[in-house]
Amino acid sequence: MVDQPGQFQKTVIKQYPARTLNETAESRYWRRFRAPTVAQQVGAVTCIDFSPLYPYNYAVTASTRVIIYDAHTRKPITTLSRFKDKAYSGTFRIDGKLLVAGGENGFVQVFDPKSQTLLRQLKGHERPVHTTRFSPSKMHVLSGSDDATVRWWDVTAGEQVFRLEGHTDYVRSSACSPSLPDTWATGSYDHTCRLWDIRTQECTMTLDHGAPVEATVFLPGGSLLATAGGTEIRIWSMLAGGRLLARLANHQKTVTSLAVALAAGPTAASSPRLISGSLDAHVKVYELDAFKVTHVSKYPAPVMSVAISPNAALLAVGMADGQLSVRKHSHNKGPAGGGPAKAKKVWKPTSTAASYRYFVRGTTEKPSKDDIKISQPGMRRLAPYDHMLRHFQYRAALDAAVATEQVEVVANLLEELAARSGLSAALGGRDAQGLLPLLTHLVKHLSDPRHSDLFIGIANRILDIYAPALGVSEEVDAKMRLLRERVTLEAKLQASLVQLQGTLDPILHAALNQQPQTEG
Structure with a gap:
């Protein structure tokens, strides 16, 4: 569906590759x-x-x-x-x-x-x-x-x-x-x-x-x-x-x-x-x-x-x-060991005028490539953070994203705020109760390799903003110290990985030039 001029664009949540391989029939x-x-x-x-x-x-x-x-x-x-x-x-x-x-x-x-x-x-x-x-x-x-x-x-x-x-x-x-x-x-x-x-x-x-x-x-x-x-x-x-x-x-x-x-x-x-x-x-x-x-x-x-x-x-x-x-x-085989047991037949209800299914049939069918699809604009439902973002309530939008506890949502909203030059408004001016959920989220997901660069930058920005206010809240001070330790540890880890990559590159290059293990 094509958006009309002036219509608010929802935050696009990026799709990342699965961390595990798809399960096959063999597996x-x-x-x-x-x-x-x-x-x-x-x-x-x-x-x-x-x-x-x-x-x-x-x-x-x-x-x-x-x-x-x-x-x-x-x-x-x-x-x-x-x-x-x-x-x-x-x-x-x-x-x-x-x-x-x-x-x-x-x-x-x-x-x-x-x-x-x-x-x-x-x-x-x-x-x-x-x-x-x-x-x-x-x-x-x-x-x-x-x-x-x-x-x-x-x-x-x-x-x-x-x-x-x-x-x-x-x-x-x-x-x-x-x-x-x-x-x-x-x-x-x-x-x-x-x-x-x-x-x-x-x-x-x-x-x-x-x-x-x-x-x-x-x-x-x-x-x-x-x-x-x-x-x-x-x-x-x-x-x-x-x-x-x-x-x-x-x-x-x-x-x-x-x-x-x-x-x-x-x-x-x-x-x-x-x-x-x-x-x-x-x-x-x-x-x-x-x-x-x-x-x-x-x-x-x-x-x-x-x-x-x-x-x-x-x-x-x-x-x-x-x-x-x-x-x-789980699918035991008979004495001959010929093959797995026959699958059980699944009962399917018949669709008649006496059932609700009869009147909604066809609504789940997907169009083929030769069909012509006519889209009709409908009511757009916005997520809470999108609704607040639409009204330029950047701090409230960030709080709503953190409340979802979905790291992809928070990461994409922070990128959207950076594009709108709204990070200062979203991060600044918070009291202890408003700052703790954000600090907890950063401490938890700072080591996620997909978002570590973004979260380290946000963590450094928060440390710069609230450094003068340290000592007001014990809980915030504890989270700040933990966040600083996580940032330092992550920075050292990435530096070590870069050094290790430089060591392995010539080894891998030499291994690729050798003959494969399988002989024809």
Whole structure:
């Protein structure tokens, strides 16, 4: 609507960018993992593994036992405690009927989770066994130990079939390719991840991670392999002969665990996600197209293990202080893990001549770009500060703006008063009761970077005007001293930031000239 000649122009309140990023559908999806159930364990939770079959019960390895929890109630149903020392890497077989775990004493033990029976005790490792996995064939187990060896066991016979040598330090992680059941990857503290062909018992590929490898996982399809060590996650292409595709350096401390969510995302057709846990107490989610972080969660202690159920309904995180946090998604999924539950139908009232809606229909419709809009002048409602500003009541207008407690309104009104040469009239001639609200507002918002320059100038002007009147009111004197301290502190802070900017400029300029982290 075009204003008529001589009509008062309302104060325009500037719109500033939001301080936080807009929430995306991906972020909303991961934030729906709510209602955490926290179970305190007797030691650090070093491994969490979900059963591949519904109802997706999960095994938690902590201290000297492996505890199996019910996925529905999130309460323990079985405790496997046949360990003389610490237990490691309690993982299910592909059918969920057996569980294998390593131990500090070097034994590899196979259990029946239902009866808690120890079925096999495989002896051969000379040092602690930190990683154990069942083969897809169900009859064999692969284990990795601190004795730098990888061993292949026949569960039926209870004997070692062969051993794989090549690592020169502790072997701490292992994974089987989802597309090639005879291809296994093992990660070691010798900074390498080795790929083994079980048929030929040979190492087919060696990947140099550059730091002790803590976790290894194949991404869906088996064409990509992710390794975690130090503060980095590296993505390798198996089809390109182990070529490095990406370095993900999003954590501040050692990345301790990796997990793959197969059916996660805001839509049923969402691609899988990679999840990482770190000693910096953060769990991060990555999309697998550009390997960008889509969600970050903060936990109260360093994260040692992370896992997600096959239907993406439960997210479990184990911490160094023994806490086990299990969060359930608000839109639970069925056994197949196909997609989120169908949205409930929302009832909409029908519009008839018997309802008020019938007579006001169409009033909320917005015109299209081809429509011709005819504006009709109407009554203009002015805010209290605009009404007083219109009548040149500058002091009252400023008081009305301060009363709104909206920093944008006060800042824009002060700029309008400066443009009208009305700052002296608005700030001067005040008594103690009229000066206190303005001083309180300035003290509160002086450090706001969007308005600090303006408010510092106003504060200096007030100090100049009312300096001769100091000592009349104790409350005003206290606010004046606090305001002077805030102005001095803000001025020093801005000077330090300018100096810091001068120091960082050459560093940033040099960093921009370097090659990017992601390799093509």
